[in-house]
Amino acid sequence: MARYHDEEEELISMSLGDHLAELQMRLWRAMAGLVLGLVVSLFFGGQLVKILLIPYEDAMKEAGKQPGLLPGNVLTTFMVYLKICLVAGLILSSFWVFHQLWAFVAAGLYRRERRFVKIIAPVSASLFVVGALFYLFKIAPLALKFFVRFDLGIQFIHTGMYPLHEYVDFMLTLMLVFGLSFQMPLAIIAIERVGLVTLEQFSKARKVVILGLVVFAAVVTPGPDVISQVSLAVPMYLLFEGSLIVCRLLRMRDKKKKEAERAASAPAKTPAPAVSAPAASPPETPVEPKSPDPAATTPATTVEAVTQPEPAAGTDGAAPPPEAAAQVPPTPATPPDPVPPD
Numbered sequence: 001m002a003r004y005h006d007e008e009e010e011l012i013s014m015s016l017g018d019h020l021a022e023l024q025m026r027l028w029r030a031m032a033g034l035v036l037g038l039v040v041s042l043f044f045g046g047q048l049v050k051i052l053l054i055p056y057e058d059a060m061k062e063a064g065k066q067p068g069l070l071p072g073n074v075l076t077t078f079m080v081y082l083k084i085c086l087v088a089g090l091i092l093s094s095f096w097v098f099h100q101l102w103a104f105v106a107a108g109l110y111r112r113e114r115r116f117v118k119i120i121a122p123v124s125a126s127l128f129v130v131g132a133l134f135y136l137f138k139i140a141p142l143a144l145k146f147f148v149r150f151d152l153g154i155q156f157i158h159t160g161m162y163p164l165h166e167y168v169d170f171m172l173t174l175m176l177v178f179g180l181s182f183q184m185p186l187a188i189i190a191i192e193r194v195g196l197v198t199l200e201q202f203s204k205a206r207k208v209v210i211l212g213l214v215v216f217a218a219v220v221t222p223g224p225d226v227i228s229q230v231s232l233a234v235p236m237y238l239l240f241e242g243s244l245i246v247c248r249l250l251r252m253r254d255k256k257k258k259e260a261e262r263a264a265s266a267p268a269k270t271p272a273p274a275v276s277a278p279a280a281s282p283p284e285t286p287v288e289p290k291s292p293d294p295a296a297t298t299p300a301t302t303v304e305a306v307t308q309p310e311p312a313a314g315t316d317g318a319a320p321p322p323e324a325a326a327q328v329p330p331t332p333a334t335p336p337d338p339v340p341p342d
Contacts, residue, residue: 014107026104033096037089045081048088052171055136056162059144063152069164080168087172091129098125124186131182131235132175139178139231140171146227170222177220181236185243192247199247213237 014022041048053067060067071077090097099121106117191197202209210233217232 019107022107023104026100030097030100033093033100034089037091037093038086039089040092041085041088044088045085048084049081052084052136052168055140055144055171056167058141059148062145063148065148069162069167071164076163076165080165083168083172087132087175091132094128095122095125098122098128120186124183127182127185128179131179134182134235135174135178135231136171139228140174142231143227173222174228178232178235181216181220181232182239184236185239185246188240188243189246189250193250199244199251202244202247209240210237213240 053069056069057067102117102121102124106114109117188202192199192202213233213236214229217229217236221228221232
């Protein structure tokens with residue numbers, strides 16, 4: 001088998017032969033568990049037959065009739081005994097059988113997704129057992145009481161005289177139908193988690209879902225009785241609403257998980273330094289005025305008089321005017337050379 005690494009997840013690539021070999025192994029294991037459950041049920045076959053006849057006996061006693069079923073041919077009782085023990089063995093080994101089925105599905109999932117099989121398998125088996133027992137102890141008594149009372153209003157009919165194998169087939173078939181129908185929440189949750197149908201689309205399609213459940217109940221229930229159909233459609237709709245609630249809870253959990261991861265991956269913010277209040281300055285001491293310096297207050301003219309250079313000596317001691325200093329004696333012009341005579 002080739003393995004492909006996608007970050008931290010690991011996906012197993014299997015060929016058709018590998019899938020068939022995996023399926024064969026899981027089926028053999030499931031059948032081994034079923035056979036073991038059948039063997040255990042054979043030791044309690046008499047008690048199991050009595051439990052299956054409880055709804056019929058209660059309906060006949062309420063109608064004031066003596067219960068009694070027609071045995072049929074020679075093999076009828078033996079075959080009925082085996083059928084009852086087989087279904088009881090399936091219920092006993094349901095946790096093992098459903099674990100093998102989900103393990104086959106998990107072979108093509110990611111490692112993170114394969115962990116959920118350990119949770120889904122027991123939940124699926126529990127829903128199957130609850131559905132089968134729900135019909136046996138809750139729905140079957142109501143349906144049989146209705147049928148027995150209906151037979152009382154018709155003349156020339158022996159009320160409650162049903163063939164044994166038909167009664168057992170009717171009961172076991174509906175037990176299996178209810179058990180398998182109770183797997184619907186897992187299918188809805190899986191579809192929503194994968195993203196094929198969103199939670200909002202499921203919520204908007206309630207009318208279509210109700211119609212589909214009624215049609216499904218009418219198809220899978222044996223016989224045209226309305227009680228079995230309604231008794232199957234109503235619990236399935238309640239399971240549908242319960243599965244939507246579970247989807248909402250899972251979505252809220254994923255949202256909180258993402259927020260926690262985002263908060264953990266964000267850089268930690270350093271707290272800003274606290275700004276301390278300015279310290280109070282000490283009171284200022286008064287400064288005494290200083291006496292003026294006489295040298296600093298000497299007029300600028302005095303300093304200029306001291307630093308000014310003495311004028312050139314003249315007749316009156318005054319400086320010559322600028323015009324006299326600028327007059328320079330002209331240079332005598334040179335006479336031109338004499339021209340020699342021709």
